[in-house]
Amino acid sequence: MLTSGPVVVMQLPEQLNLDGVRTFLPELEPLLECHRPRIVLDCSQVRYIDSAGVEMMLHCLEEAMKRDGDLKLAALSPESEVILELMRVARVFEAFASSDEAVRSFNAVPAEAVPQDAPWVANVFGEIGALKQAS
Amino acid sequence: MGGSELREGGTGVLSAIVIVGPETREEEESCIAAGEAAATPPRVESQIQQGTPLVCVEVLGWSVIARLIDELRRAGVDMISMLGNDSGAPASAGIDSAAKIELGSREEAAQEVTGQVLTFKESGVEVILVVRAGAYVDIDLRDAFQFHREQGQAVTRAFDKEGPLDLWVIDPAWVSEGMDTLATLRAAEPVRYFVRGYVNRLEHPRDLRRLAVDGLTSRCGLRPQGSEIRPGVWMDEGAHVHRDARIVAPAFIGRGARIGEQCLITRCSNIESNSHVDYGTVVEDSSILPNSYVGIGLDLSHSIVDGNNLLNLERGVTVEIADPCVIRQNRVPQQEKNFQAPVAFGLGGEQLSPVEEGLR
Numbered sequence: 001m002l003t004s005g006p007v008v009v010m011q012l013p014e015q016l017n018l019d020g021v022r023t024f025l026p027e028l029e030p031l032l033e034c035h036r037p038r039i040v041l042d043c044s045q046v047r048y049i050d051s052a053g054v055e056m057m058l059h060c061l062e063e064a065m066k067r068d069g070d071l072k073l074a075a076l077s078p079e080s081e082v083i084l085e086l087m088r089v090a091r092v093f094e095a096f097a098s099s100d101e102a103v104r105s106f107n108a109v110p111a112e113a114v115p116q117d118a119p120w121v122a123n124v125f126g127e128i129g130a131l132k133q134a135s
Numbered sequence: 136m137g138g139s140e141l142r143e144g145g146t147g148v149l150s151a152i153v154i155v156g157p158e159t160r161e162e163e164e165s166c167i168a169a170g171e172a173a174a175t176p177p178r179v180e181s182q183i184q185q186g187t188p189l190v191c192v193e194v195l196g197w198s199v200i201a202r203l204i205d206e207l208r209r210a211g212v213d214m215i216s217m218l219g220n221d222s223g224a225p226a227s228a229g230i231d232s233a234a235k236i237e238l239g240s241r242e243e244a245a246q247e248v249t250g251q252v253l254t255f256k257e258s259g260v261e262v263i264l265v266v267r268a269g270a271y272v273d274i275d276l277r278d279a280f281q282f283h284r285e286q287g288q289a290v291t292r293a294f295d296k297e298g299p300l301d302l303w304v305i306d307p308a309w310v311s312e313g314m315d316t317l318a319t320l321r322a323a324e325p326v327r328y329f330v331r332g333y334v335n336r337l338e339h340p341r342d343l344r345r346l347a348v349d350g351l352t353s354r355c356g357l358r359p360q361g362s363e364i365r366p367g368v369w370m371d372e373g374a375h376v377h378r379d380a381r382i383v384a385p386a387f388i389g390r391g392a393r394i395g396e397q398c399l400i401t402r403c404s405n406i407e408s409n410s411h412v413d414y415g416t417v418v419e420d421s422s423i424l425p426n427s428y429v430g431i432g433l434d435l436s437h438s439i440v441d442g443n444n445l446l447n448l449e450r451g452v453t454v455e456i457a458d459p460c461v462i463r464q465n466r467v468p469q470q471e472k473n474f475q476a477p478v479a480f481g482l483g484g485e486q487l488s489p490v491e492e493g494l495r
Contacts, residue, residue, distance in 0.1 A: 078450045082454050083454060088432065
């Protein structure tokens with residue numbers, strides 16, 4: 001297990017089937033029980049994934065979100081992406097090219113996501129100004 | 136292939152030899168050694184390492200090879216010999232009417248082609264059409280035979296804008312005993328007959344998907360089997376679509392295929408014979424090859440499904456899915472099977488035993 005501050009990076013097993021889940025889930029579950037768990041699942045080793053693996057990922061995401069946390073995926077192979085898309089779950093997860101990127105995304109300042117060219121503050125003040133002019 | 140009565144052009148007894156595999160590197164090399172390579176575009180390495188040749192895979196209800204044989208019959212070709220290995224010989228109506236000769240190695244193929252030409256020669260055949268079935272070609276056979284007759288040469292080869300096609304019109308007198316006819320044909324400097332119609336070389340499964348799209352959008356002469364139940368939606372015999380499923384044109388539902396409740400089939404998708412798309416699944420811009428099962432609540436797009444192999448054309452990856460709840464080879468009665476071997480995409484593919492429907 002690799003850790004990076006409060007974000008935990010877990011390496012998924014090569015075979016993410018029922019057997020793989022049975023081995024992996026007991027390691028992951030304690031980490032999900034804390035407040036605001038922030039987990040990155042590194043998929044770089046995954047060679048096989050089936051519905052049991054996908055179900056486990058959804059279960060972990062649900063548990064993380066219940067506790068105001070999140071679970072992100074990193075280094076998905078094109079094959080794994082195809083499986084997740086086929087099972088309609090690709091859109092549910094945030095996915096990143098590498099674990100580092102996924103970890104950084106947890107620490108990103110939310111303000112960065114707001115477009116600079118259209119600040120809501122400017123719009124609000126603009127509207128107030130227009131109202132004043134109208135009155 | 137187009138064209139109706141060939142004999143209107145004044146040609147005598149006609150025959151055709153259709154070859155389906157085996158294709159080997161030696162043949163490619165023999166072409167290069169003969170200097171033909173300059174006109175031949177580099178071949179894309181097919182991802183299909185084993186299994187059925189693409190010409191034998193069902194597209195819009197019927198394989199390209201079955202359509203070719205049928206077209207030759209309707210065009211008045213008296214004798215048709217199909218040379219090919221067993222895995223590439225689908226039990227389709229058009230092929231049943233042709234004499235089939237099984238081939239093993241390339242050497243056997245060479246001998247058989249020459250043997251067949253000599254047999255036809257003895258039967259008094261005047262013109263032989265030799266086709267290595269590897270591409271879908273919309274060709275006017277009548278015009279090609281007429282052209283060959285007018286040129287007065289022993290060999291005429293079809294070309295399109297990308298280069299030569301494996302389709303020749305030959306005079307039987309040109310072939311002698313012991314000759315490797317195919318290699319000699321490839322090396323020969325023939326008269327060129329330019330095909331003005333649609334050509335799809337079927338070198339990659341992607342081409343198979345393109346052929347389905349082009350057939351559904353009338354860009355080529357390949358017509359879907361069955362009837363057009365409403366504009367752009369074709370359904371073959373015994374196809375069943377749940378009343379709560381939605382089929383958006385153009386689309387094709389093959390013989391005995393089943394589309395479950397709440398499914399959506401859209402954007403030129405073709406569901407081939409005896410396939411089953413289960414509850415709530417969306418199939419968009421995809422081909423589902425015969426006898427495949429696609430499970431519940433899936434989102435399939437830009438892909439080809441064959442048994443438990445899924446080829447995603449957008450990402451260019453093949454995934455073999457072992458979970459039979461997701462996709463699998465459908466078990467169908469023997470007489471309903473359309474081809475004997477599933478197509479395998481890439482190295483990960485393998486021949487699969489049918490899975491019981493009840494497993495899910």
